[in-house]
Amino acid sequence: MRGVIWLILLFTVAVVSASVLGPNDGLVSIYQGAWRVDLSLNLFLLLLVAAVVLTFVAFQAISGLLALPTRAQAWREQKRERAAHAALREALTELFAARYARAQRAADQALLLQSHVPELAREPQFTTLAQLIAASSLHQLQDRLGRESRLASALASGRQAGGSSADGAQLLAAQWALDDRDAERSLALLSALPPGVARRTQALRLKLSATRQQRKPLDALQTARLLAKHQGFSALAAKALLRSLAIEALEQSLDEEQLRRTWAALDAANRKDAFVVARAARRAKALGQVSLGRDWLQPLWEQMPRQDAESRHELALALVDCAQGLGSDWLPRVEAALSAHGHDAALLAAAGAAFEQRQLWGKAKRPLEQTAASDALPKSVRRQALRSLASIARSEGDEDKAVALERRAAFLE
Numbered sequence: 001m002r003g004v005i006w007l008i009l010l011f012t013v014a015v016v017s018a019s020v021l022g023p024n025d026g027l028v029s030i031y032q033g034a035w036r037v038d039l040s041l042n043l044f045l046l047l048l049v050a051a052v053v054l055t056f057v058a059f060q061a062i063s064g065l066l067a068l069p070t071r072a073q074a075w076r077e078q079k080r081e082r083a084a085h086a087a088l089r090e091a092l093t094e095l096f097a098a099r100y101a102r103a104q105r106a107a108d109q110a111l112l113l114q115s116h117v118p119e120l121a122r123e124p125q126f127t128t129l130a131q132l133i134a135a136s137s138l139h140q141l142q143d144r145l146g147r148e149s150r151l152a153s154a155l156a157s158g159r160q161a162g163g164s165s166a167d168g169a170q171l172l173a174a175q176w177a178l179d180d181r182d183a184e185r186s187l188a189l190l191s192a193l194p195p196g197v198a199r200r201t202q203a204l205r206l207k208l209s210a211t212r213q214q215r216k217p218l219d220a221l222q223t224a225r226l227l228a229k230h231q232g233f234s235a236l237a238a239k240a241l242l243r244s245l246a247i248e249a250l251e252q253s254l255d256e257e258q259l260r261r262t263w264a265a266l267d268a269a270n271r272k273d274a275f276v277v278a279r280a281a282r283r284a285k286a287l288g289q290v291s292l293g294r295d296w297l298q299p300l301w302e303q304m305p306r307q308d309a310e311s312r313h314e315l316a317l318a319l320v321d322c323a324q325g326l327g328s329d330w331l332p333r334v335e336a337a338l339s340a341h342g343h344d345a346a347l348l349a350a351a352g353a354a355f356e357q358r359q360l361w362g363k364a365k366r367p368l369e370q371t372a373a374s375d376a377l378p379k380s381v382r383r384q385a386l387r388s389l390a391s392i393a394r395s396e397g398d399e400d401k402a403v404a405l406e407r408r409a410a411f412l413e
Contacts, residue, residue: 084113274311278318305340316346
């Protein structure tokens with residue numbers, strides 16, 4: 001196709017030349033002293049065009065000849081720049097391949113080549129990436145002094161570069177501080193991040209790990225909620241994590257006031273979690289606030305027939321621990337749960353403890369005997385059931401049976 005176009009252009013030029021130059025009878029005379037040269041106008045125009053073309057070519061040749069040193073210098077800089085980028089890619093590859101010493105050497109080579117290329121030397125982002133790769137390698141090699149020096153250089157060049165370079169360096173620094181078990185420094189680095197960066201999933205994960213290292217479960221719980229909201233975990237993992245953090249916060253309460261504050265800091269989902277509520281009730285009982293523990297258990301016991309098996313188990317055993325001083329208002333709840341799930345060993349244990357506290361010996365005997373014989377229950381619950389049966393037998397005047405039951409409870413270890 002290109003050949004056809006050139007052929008058409010050639011014919012066009014030939015036609016135009018024949019039309020314009022053919023009938024031209026003009027004459028050009030050139031005088032030099034006593035000499036005169038006569039040229040046809042057509043020849044003069046052709047010679048003029050040829051002279052212009054030759055002059056242009058000559059100027060181009062001279063310009064190219066004079067620019068040879070500059071072009072050679074630019075070629076050498078381009079070659080160094082390509083080598084620097086190749087060294088940076090090699091450093092990153094070696095880092096991912098866990099060859100940290102090679103990665104550090106390749107990063108140093110990239111920085112050395114960068115210093116010989118003025119154009120590349122003015123790119124702080126290149127410096128930041130190379131320094132971060134070297135710092136990551138030194139971190140893995142346990143060279144903390146070298147790592148901190150490289151990190152400082154990366155942060156300085158990252159701030160100069162702007163964008164996300166400095167944020168990335170700071171996130172890496174926070175992660176390395178966690179690896180060093182320095183949660184305080186990690187939190188300080190994270191708090192210095194811009195608000196938008198601090199809400200990113202990676203920043204929240206680091207904050208969660210730091211607060212857990214510092215044993216601040218309430219702060220960790222708040223961060224975990226944000227992560228769950230941003231889908232940083234699967235639904236199942238988020239539920240388990242929030243539950244464990246809530247339980248840890250409750251276990252750290254040392255008095256009633258602190259326990260109440262911790263309970264108030266939990267969200268509605270935690271206060272409806274049977275495992276969290278059961279642990280809160282046990283902690284209240286351990287602090288001498290049995291009635292407070294039962295108050296927290298009551299809303300879920302109202303819904304006991306609709307609870308799943310694991311939740312029923314936890315709530316029932318928590319009521320066994322908090323049965324002391326149980327009021328008669330609990331009897332309808334216990335009987336409703338028994339009517340719906342009368343074969344659950346934990347519910348039988350709770351029913352036996354509740355009836356025994358209300359001195360309903362006849363109703364208490366059967367569930368207490370089933371509790372004492374159940375291997376599915378903790379030994380402490382079975383031991384308590386045996387002692388309750390011994391107390392009932394003693395109240396009925398059967399001292400021998402009471403002694404035998406107490407002996408069984410003593411040997412139940």
